[in-house]
Structures are given as structure tokens and as C-alpha cells.
Amino acid sequence: MRVVRAIAELDVAPGSGLVPTMGALHDGHVALLRAARVENETVVMSLFVNPAQFDEQQDLAGYPRDEARDLEVAEREGVDVVFAPATEELYPSGFATWVDAGETGAEGAARPGHFRGVATVCLKLFNLIRPERAYFGQKDAQQVAVMRRLARDLNVPVEIRIVPTVRAADGLALSSRNARLSAEERDRALALPRALASASGAPDPVAAARASLNGLEPEYVEVLDLGDAKVLAAAIRVGSTRLIDNVLLEGEIR
Ligand code: PAF
Numbered sequence: 001m002r003v004v005r006a007i008a009e010l011d012v013a014p015g016s017g018l019v020p021t022m023g024a025l026h027d028g029h030v031a032l033l034r035a036a037r038v039e040n041e042t043v044v045m046s047l048f049v050n051p052a053q054f055d056e057q058q059d060l061a062g063y064p065r066d067e068a069r070d071l072e073v074a075e076r077e078g079v080d081v082v083f084a085p086a087t088e089e090l091y092p093s094g095f096a097t098w099v100d101a102g103e104t105g106a107e108g109a110a111r112p113g114h115f116r117g118v119a120t121v122c123l124k125l126f127n128l129i130r131p132e133r134a135y136f137g138q139k140d141a142q143q144v145a146v147m148r149r150l151a152r153d154l155n156v157p158v159e160i161r162i163v164p165t166v167r168a169a170d171g172l173a174l175s176s177r178n179a180r181l182s183a184e185e186r187d188r189a190l191a192l193p194r195a196l197a198s199a200s201g202a203p204d205p206v207a208a209a210r211a212s213l214n215g216l217e218p219e220y221v222e223v224l225d226l227g228d229a230k231v232l233a234a235a236i237r238v239g240s241t242r243l244i245d246n247v248l249l250e251g252e253i254r
Contacts (some may be wrong), residue, residue, distance in 0.1 A: 033135075045074050047084040085128065147160045177243065
């Protein structure tokens with residue numbers, strides 16, 4: 001496995017499978033890496049905590065970082081190239097061109113500027129690595145919708161693949177933010193996956209999920225169209241931790 005930090009040294013042939021990450025790898029990322037490993041001859045993983053997508057500075061400062069462990073996981077999962085640039089490599093002084101991600105639903109409204117940062121960094125990664133496929137987790141459903149629209153609208157020749165959400169044994173969707181929950185908060189957070197799962201068959205899934213959140217006030221509950229699939233998505237705050245999740249309503253995750 002090669003670890004590349006400079007764009008000038010990134011001589012990956014076009015047509016790889018790209019797994020963009022911000023590190024702090026968990027089993028959700030492992031599922032992305034495994035999907036990419038099965039479908040591509042060369043697998044590239046990017047490892048870059050993208051400052052442009054953090055709407056809260058405190059969130060950026062507290063973002064978990066453990067590069068040595070992330071590299072071990074990548075190596076174990078058969079990644080060929082890890083692209084781990086410094087911030088100045090992707091955002092050199094004078095950087096001023098941004099991708100406007102357009103309409104980004106309730107998740108975008110709750111996180112001003114977030115999808116502009118995500119769309120900009122991902123387009124840069126697509127341009128630098130020129131992958132045939134890029135892998136994103138279903139948990140970040142609005143991010144998937146943004147990526148599919150970006151590829152279509154800007155004619156980026158990449159297939160956006162969605163990998164189903166990986167959950168802990170108690171049902172909570174895996175996220176690097178889960179580590180911030182106390183045991184009591186984690187217990188309360190379980191209302192989110194439970195409410196979404198029980199509402200998915202209801203005639204009005206949004207109302208049904210809202211009604212079964214056990215007193216947790218959602219930031220939003222909405223139906224999101226991912227093209228091949230519709231999902232029921234929601235965000236809650238438990239203590240100071242913001243969690244998102246979604247379940248399939250119709251169609252197929254692929
Ligand atoms: O989902 C993430 O971890 C990030 O938003 C991504 C896609 C790596 C872009 O920074």
C-alpha cells in the first residue's frame with residue numbers, strides 16, 4: 001500500500017474505485033472499502049479531514065484523528081493507495097472556487113455551507129483520482145443525493161455507489177460521532193433507529209417516526225429521493241451530539 005501526500009505524486013491510473021473518508025475509520029468505512037475491493041482492480045482511499053465542510057469550528061477541532069490506526073485498517077482491507085494530503089495541498093493560498101451544491105433539503109438547511117464543502121472536496125478528489133466508481137454510505141443519504149446530482153450536472157464520469165448502513169448490535173448506525181455519547185445518551189439515541197424502522201411501513205412514515213421518538217425532538221424527519229431508492233431520514237441531537245440516520249422506504253440501495 002502506498003501513502004501519497006502530494007498531488008504531484010498521485011499517479012493513479014484512471015478507472016479505480018475511490019473511497020473518500022475523513023479517517024476515524026469504523027466498520028461502516030470497512031464496508032465501503034470491501035465493496036470497492038470487490039468491484040475494482042485498484043482501490044484508492046482518501047484520508048482528509050475537510051475543514052470546508054464543518055459549519056461548527058468546535059466540531060472540526062474535536063474531530064477524532066488517528067492516522068496510524070486508519071492506515072492499518074486500510075492496509076488490512078487491501079487498499080492500494082491512500083491519499084492523505086495536508087490541508088494546504090487541497091486548499092492552497094488563494095483558493096477561491098467552490099461548488100454550489102444547490103438544494104440540499106433539511107440536512108443542508110441544518111448545516112449551512114456543509115454540502116458546498118463536501119461537493120467541492122469530492123469534485124477535487126474525482127478530478128485528481130479519476131475513479132470509475134466512488135463509494136458512499138447510505139447513512140449520509142443527503143450526501144449521496146448531492147454526489148449523484150453533482151456527477152450528473154457537471155458530467156463527472158464516475159458512478160456513485162451506495163453501501164448500506166452498518167449498525168452496532170443495538171441498532172445505532174455506526175458513526176465516528178457515536179464515541180462522544182455517554183452510556184445514558186446512547187440509550188436515548190436508540191429511539192432514532194427504532195422510530196425509523198417502525199415507521200417505514202406506516203401510511204405516513206414521517207408522522208409515524210415523529211410520534212415514536214420517545215420524547216426526542218427531531219431536527220427534521222423527511223423522505224429523501226436517492227434516484228434508485230427513497231429513504232426516510234431524520235436528525236436528532238442527544239446532549240451535544242448530532243446524529244443522523246435513515247431507512248429504506250422503497251427501491252434499492254446500490
Ligand atoms: O462522508 C465523509 O466522510 C465526508 O463527507 C467525505 C465524503 C469524505 C468528504 O469529505
